[in-house]
Amino acid sequence: MTSHTPADTFPRQYARTLRYTVGAPRSFSVASDGSRVVFLRSLPRPAAGQTPLGSDRANRLWTLDTATGEERIAADPVALLGGGEEDLSPAEKARRERSREGSAGIVGYSLDGAGALAAFALSGRLFTADLVAGGTAELPAEGPVVDPRLAPDGAHVAYANTAGELRLTRTDGTADRALAQPDGPGVTWGQAEFIAQEEMSRDRGFWWSPQSDRLLVERADDTPVRRWWIADPANPGTEPAEIAYPAAGTANAAVGLWLIGLDGSRTEIVWDDEAFPYLARVHWSTGGVPLLLVQARDQRGQRILGVDVETGATELLFEERDDAWLELFQGVPAWTPDGKLVRISDEGGVRALVIGDQAVTGADLLVRSVLAVTGEEVFFTASGGAAETDPEPGWIAAGRVSHDGKRLSWEASNDRPFTSVTTAVHAAGITVRATAEPDLPGTLVQVARDLPEGVVVDVVATIASYAEAPVLTARPVFRFAGERRVPAAVFLPTGYDRERDGLLPVLMDPYGGPHGQRVVQAHNPHLNSQWFADQGFAVVVADGRGTPGRGPEWEKSIAFDFAGATLDDQVDAVRALAEEFPLDLDRVAIRGWSYGGYLAALAVLRRPDVFHAAVAGAPVTEWELYDTHYTERYLGHPAERPEVYAANSLTGHAAGLERPLMIIHGLADDNVVAAHTLRLSSALLAAGRPHTVLPLSGVTHMTPQEEVAENLLLLQVDFVKKSLGL
Numbered sequence: 001m002t003s004h005t006p007a008d009t010f011p012r013q014y015a016r017t018l019r020y021t022v023g024a025p026r027s028f029s030v031a032s033d034g035s036r037v038v039f040l041r042s043l044p045r046p047a048a049g050q051t052p053l054g055s056d057r058a059n060r061l062w063t064l065d066t067a068t069g070e071e072r073i074a075a076d077p078v079a080l081l082g083g084g085e086e087d088l089s090p091a092e093k094a095r096r097e098r099s100r101e102g103s104a105g106i107v108g109y110s111l112d113g114a115g116a117l118a119a120f121a122l123s124g125r126l127f128t129a130d131l132v133a134g135g136t137a138e139l140p141a142e143g144p145v146v147d148p149r150l151a152p153d154g155a156h157v158a159y160a161n162t163a164g165e166l167r168l169t170r171t172d173g174t175a176d177r178a179l180a181q182p183d184g185p186g187v188t189w190g191q192a193e194f195i196a197q198e199e200m201s202r203d204r205g206f207w208w209s210p211q212s213d214r215l216l217v218e219r220a221d222d223t224p225v226r227r228w229w230i231a232d233p234a235n236p237g238t239e240p241a242e243i244a245y246p247a248a249g250t251a252n253a254a255v256g257l258w259l260i261g262l263d264g265s266r267t268e269i270v271w272d273d274e275a276f277p278y279l280a281r282v283h284w285s286t287g288g289v290p291l292l293l294v295q296a297r298d299q300r301g302q303r304i305l306g307v308d309v310e311t312g313a314t315e316l317l318f319e320e321r322d323d324a325w326l327e328l329f330q331g332v333p334a335w336t337p338d339g340k341l342v343r344i345s346d347e348g349g350v351r352a353l354v355i356g357d358q359a360v361t362g363a364d365l366l367v368r369s370v371l372a373v374t375g376e377e378v379f380f381t382a383s384g385g386a387a388e389t390d391p392e393p394g395w396i397a398a399g400r401v402s403h404d405g406k407r408l409s410w411e412a413s414n415d416r417p418f419t420s421v422t423t424a425v426h427a428a429g430i431t432v433r434a435t436a437e438p439d440l441p442g443t444l445v446q447v448a449r450d451l452p453e454g455v456v457v458d459v460v461a462t463i464a465s466y467a468e469a470p471v472l473t474a475r476p477v478f479r480f481a482g483e484r485r486v487p488a489a490v491f492l493p494t495g496y497d498r499e500r501d502g503l504l505p506v507l508m509d510p511y512g513g514p515h516g517q518r519v520v521q522a523h524n525p526h527l528n529s530q531w532f533a534d535q536g537f538a539v540v541v542a543d544g545r546g547t548p549g550r551g552p553e554w555e556k557s558i559a560f561d562f563a564g565a566t567l568d569d570q571v572d573a574v575r576a577l578a579e580e581f582p583l584d585l586d587r588v589a590i591r592g593w594s595y596g597g598y599l600a601a602l603a604v605l606r607r608p609d610v611f612h613a614a615v616a617g618a619p620v621t622e623w624e625l626y627d628t629h630y631t632e633r634y635l636g637h638p639a640e641r642p643e644v645y646a647a648n649s650l651t652g653h654a655a656g657l658e659r660p661l662m663i664i665h666g667l668a669d670d671n672v673v674a675a676h677t678l679r680l681s682s683a684l685l686a687a688g689r690p691h692t693v694l695p696l697s698g699v700t701h702m703t704p705q706e707e708v709a710e711n712l713l714l715l716q717v718d719f720v721k722k723s724l725g726l
Contacts, residue, residue, distance in 0.1 A: 010471050010531045015709035018103060020524050022057050023466030025434075025445050026423070027108065031115025034428035036131060037064040037447055037463070038074070038118060040106055044466040058105030061118060063131050066430060066447060069461035075129040075136050077105035077122050086123045089144035091162040091191075097670065097700055113152035113210075117171065121145040126159060128171055139169050140176040146191060147204065151212035156262070158190070158206060158215060166190035166206060166217055168262065179217070179260050186223035186244070193220040193253040195246060198671065199629040200280050200328055210286045214261040214309070216269070218279065224251035230670055234697035243670050248624050248631040248645075249638040255279050257292070259309060267312040271305055278629065280328050287335025287373070291317070299325045299633045304333045304343065317341060324556035325633045331370030331380075336403060342373055346552040353380055353401065360405030366551055368396065372426035377402055379426040383549050392478045393487030394520040394549065396420045398433055420521045432463075436522035438476055442467050443524075472534065474526035476541075478519065482576035486569050487519040487543040487550070489526060490581050491533035503584035504538035505724050508574060508603075508611075512544055512566050513595030514555065514634065519543045532591075535717045536726070538583050544569025560635055562623075562648045567602055571610050585610075589720045593617035594672060594701070597664075601650050601680070604659040613723035615716045617664040618672045618701055621650040621680040625673065654683035660723035662692040662716070666699030692719065 014020070025041040040059040061075035077086075086104060088096075096107070109120040111131075118129045124144030129136045141148075141159060148159035150171070158168050164182040166189040169175065180189035191205040205218040222244040229240035246252045257269040257279060271294055280302070281293035290307040292314065301321045305314040318333075318341065320326065327346065334342045340356040344367050352359040353367045355378060361367055364384070371379040377400045384395065398421045401408040422443055423434040429450045434443040445463040476489040492504070509529045511518050518525070518541045526541070533539040543549065545565040546558035558565050570590070578585050590611050592600040597619030603611040623631050623645050624638050638645045646652055661684075665677040677693060684691045694715065696708070720726075 008471050009710055010527070011710035011713045013468065013471055014527065014531075017468050018057065020442065020467050020470060020527070022103065023468065024442060025062070025463045025465060026059075028423065028425045028432040028434075028445075029111055029115060030425060030427035030430045030432065031111075031131075032113060032428055033115075034430045034449075035066060036115065037066060037430065037432055037461075038062070038109070038111060038115065038131060039064070039432075039463065040109070041463075041466060042103070042105065057103045059103055059107060061106050061109060061120065061129055064447065064461055064463060066449070066460055071463070072134075074118065074131050074134070075106060075120065075127065080122055080127060080136060080138075089124055089146075089162045091146055092121075092124065092144060094670075097702065108147070110149040112150045112154035114154065117150060117154045119148045119150045119157045119171075121148055121159070124162075126157065126169065128157070137173065139171065139173050141169055142167055142176065142178075147206075149204075149206065149208065151208050152210055153212040155212065158208070160188070160190035160205060164188040164191075166215075166260070179215070179262075180219070180258070180266075184221065184223070187219065187221045189219055190217050191220065192218065193222065193255055194225075194244065195252060195627060195629045196255075196279070198627060200278070201330065202280065204282070207282050207284050207290075209284060209309075214259055214265075216282055216284060216290060216307075217258050217260050219256045219258055220253045221255075222253040225253055226250050228673065230668060230673065232698065233667060233695075241668075241670075245670070245673070246628045248626060248628055248635075250628065252277065252297075252628055257282070259307075259312060267309075269307055269312045269314065271303075271314045276301070276303055281333060283332075283334050285335055285373075287337045288339050289315075291333045291335065291341075293328075293333055295326065295328075297628075297632065298636065299629070302326050304341065318343065320345070320347075322346065322556075324559040327552075327555070329367075329369055331372075334370060334373050336373055336378075337375045340403065342370060342378060344370070349551070349553055351552055353378060355403050355405070358405060360401050360403070361408070365399075366549065368548075371398065371424050374426075377407075379424075379431070381421055381424060392521070393480060393543070394420065394478060394489075394517070394522075396422075396520070396549075398424045398431070422522070436520075436524070438474070438478075438521055438523055438526075441470050441473075441523050443522075470524070470527055472527065472530060474523050474530040476526045476529075477581075478521075479577065479580070481542060481573040484545075484569065484572065486573045486576075487547075488573050488577060489519050489529070489541045490577060491526065491529050491539040491541075492581070493533050493536060494530075496582075498582050501582075503582045505536070505587035505726060506574060506583045506585070506589065507532055507537040507539045507720060508570060508588065508590035508600075509539050509541050509596075510544075510570060510590070510592055510599055511594070511596040512542070512547065512570065512592065512599045513562070514546050514558070514630075515548060516595060517543055517547050517549045519549075531713070532717070536721075537589075538581060540574055540577060540583070542570055542573035544573065558634060560641065560644050562598075562634065563602055563606065566599055567606060570599065570603065571607060574610070587612060587724045587726075589613040589615070589724060591615040591617070591716060591720070592619075595620070598650065601661060601663070604661055605650060605653045605656050608656075608658040611659065613660045613720055615662045615664065615719060618666060618669060619650070619663065619676060619680070620672055621676040623648055625676055625679075651680050651683040654680065654689060655687040657684060657687070657689040657691065660692075660719070662694060662719045664694045664696065664712070664716075666696045666701060668698050669701045671701040 126141035
């Protein structure tokens with residue numbers, strides 16, 4: 001890690017370093033022969049007085065030689081652009097917003113099958129990097145380029161562009177041509193639609209065949225989707241931005257899949273897309289036919305389909321249903337090389353890894369993702385499935401299991417029992433694993449070689465991190481709180497002395513909703529909470545029901561009821577923790593962003609007996625205004641369950657506000673649009689309830705830049721202190 005600038009405050013440093021991710025290695029791949037690891041990382045921030053090397057957010061493409069541990073830059077965006085600034089298209093900006101990508105330079109890349117050639121987009125242009133001999137080249141392309149991907153044989157790069165085309169160019173630079181062009185307004189080829197990017201964690205829209213002779217290509221038509229307009233009130237001369245936003249109960253984009261050959265042939269892939277309209281996963285490997293995972297709109301049913309690449313017909317391989325909903329996981333479905341289907345299942349209330357017809361993990365593990373499938377083993381990540389046996393919450397580990405389930409082992413990075421695997425990839429007998437620990441800032445990235453017994457790990461290299469060292473140290477104390485054993489972390493002010501300082505005002509700092517685990521065995525994710533604690537609070541982070549990491553029953557207990565379980569668990573956690581920690585239950589505030597903002601506002605509206613002030617950032621206030629896939633998964637269709645939407649709305653309970661409430665919202669937010677805050681504010685005003693609204697001009701759902709960040713946090717602290725009479 002590099003040292004920080006002496007004048008840095010935590011809020012400024014936190015914003016400038018993108019939560020300490022700038023300079024940290026990321027986006028790892030392994031060459032097919034295991035000889036090199038490919039990754040992204042920016043350069044160290046120059047020390048005071050030194051000539052800047054370019055933006056410290058600009059990622060370079062790097063390689064590491066697994067035999068020697070030597071690192072080298074394979075592609076430098078500053079050199080490729082001649083020192084100029086990046087020019088991002090609106091489509092690329094939208095993609096980065098969906099993926100919460102705030103860095104610059106090379107933010108993604110693809111490799112050929114050997115891992116010898118890389119392709120990437122930079123400022124809308126197309127480049128390749130030779131990872132063996134060295135050197136970069138710009139290829140002819142009709143840009144701005146979106147998501148370029150190399151064919152496995154390395155002869156071609158396919159890419160989408162902002163005109164909605166899918167195009168193909170040879171890596172020798174001799175030809176560029178269209179494979180598919182829009183056949184109507186609102187049509188795009190080769191790009192994931194909004195819902196896939198925002199809610200399914202699918203950012204790809206095309207997939208190469210293993211033989212490099214054709215591609216599976218998504219065709220999306222967003223003309224059925226309702227249009228919204230995002231205005232910039234601070235600049236009334238600016239035309240509002242039009243967005244296609246599929247709000248709950250309204251139409252989604254029409255999504256289809258086509259098989260397109262390099263020879264121009266085109267075959268439509270056919271499945272029952274009326275019953276299963278969501279294309280959630282696509283997998284194409286040498287182990288079998290292409291796999292599709294398609295979901296019903298209510299996400300209570302899904303099918304895994306095999307694709308006949310000659311006719312476009314699909315065959316049902318597996319179907320499952322769940323009365324609550326079916327989760328999507330990274331890395332599955334997939335094939336083993338000998339043709340066994342690999343999936344993750346919640347059958348019987350156990351989230352298990354299934355190979356063929358056999359569950360190869362049991363109730364003691366909660367499988368979270370599949371990293372790789374080899375001829376003999378499946379590599380995966382998991383956490384404890386039985387929380388009653390875990391002494392501390394929030395650990396995540398990487399493991400490997402044989403196809404018959406008889407050999408299972410863990411790959412520990414050190415002797416510490418509590419760590420979190422934040423990233424891991426495996427190929428060609430090489431594992432790259434990033435782990436975090438509560439008492440060490442940042443992550444440790446190790447490159448290890450597999451040993452036959454699969455127990456001891458042979459670490460061959462450590463990839464350096466250039467991330468800045470935080471100006472403060474997080475000191476989380478982990479607990480399971482209350483009878484339900486709610487995972488929690490408690491933060492006290494640095495230097496706190498109970499005899500001298502007595503009871504502390506409490507600041508709850510949750511996310512508290514689906515897909516948002518905050519209580520993790522790591523350091524950096526807790527820095528924001530520690531900073532609030534250092535302002536004189538006991539800060540509590542609690543992962544109640546609905547959050548990941550505790551099993552299917554825990555996650556799905558919020559079905560059709562956000563407002564009940566998630567709020568009850570915050571109440572139970574703070575009361576239980578007060579029996580051990582110096583929490584003043586007569587002075588309890590709560591803050592949060594996104595779902596956490598919803599939960600914060602909900603807390604003061606529903607439980608003013610417990611919560612005495614709230615700061616709600618970018619809150620969802622009416623679930624009919626949020627998107628289809630997320631909202632209908634948990635609350636159902638609004639036309640079928642209007643009472644559920646009314647019960648979970650904030651605006652309908654505005655008259656009950658008795659406590660101070662600050663609402664913060666970015667006016668450029670196209671995920672949770674500012675209408676949420678404006679409608680709640682209007683309802684509060686109509687009910688005669690005083691409240692504070694802080695609009696952020698030009699700010700999206702992502703956190704603001706360092707110029708705004710410090711004052712934004714200080715304003716929250718000031719509001720909470722005044723509201724609690726401090």
